[in-house]
Amino acid sequence: MSQFRVEDAVAMDALGVQLGRALSTAVVVYLTGELGAGKTTLVRGVLRGLGFTGRVRSPTYTLMEGYEFPGRVFHHLDLYRIRDAGELEFLGVRELDAADRWVFVEWPERGVGDLPPPDLELKFELRDAGRRVGLNARSEQGRKLAAAWRTLVKAAAVPGLAGLE
């Protein structure tokens, strides 16, 4: 599994911006890692990379937030506070695998069986004062996205952000 070393929150935001720039086809991305690992920080960067300039709220209590882009909808889920399968059904997560969506899910382990399968899994880990983000591509689309992302990150040469094998 390849990884990024991300030394601070500014670098995490920059990593997200490059992922947003790499997005094209519809994909499902799972973000795993403990509370405070940097998942929402990355998603905020992704939305900025897509050109969104408004405020990005963490879906901690709403469970799901949506953002409209030309021809695509971006869904940001945080399932940490999900209580039962009925709530997932109410959110309509089973319909999220349509071809016109980008779906980013924090705490996907709480939605097992109901969520669409991931194209890319990102595993966040605390390391010293910073973070590591591991990449696990689970489909051809996910592999393409990961490759495009790594190329953009390298070209951006952001301080405190490095790709590792």
Ligand SMILES: Nc1ncnc2c1ncn2[C@@H]1O[C@H](COP(=O)(O)OP(=O)(O)OP(=O)(O)O)[C@@H](O)[C@H]1O
């Ligand atoms: N690479 C990093 N190094 C150090 N601090 C970071 C890094 N990335 C994010 N942070 C900081 O970690 C804190 C928590 O980040 P964030 O809210 O993104 O975590 P999260 O994984 O979404 O947590 P939760 O599971 O509670 O939703 C924030 O203060 C953020 O600025």
Ligand SMILES: [Mg+2]
């Ligand atoms: Mg979060």
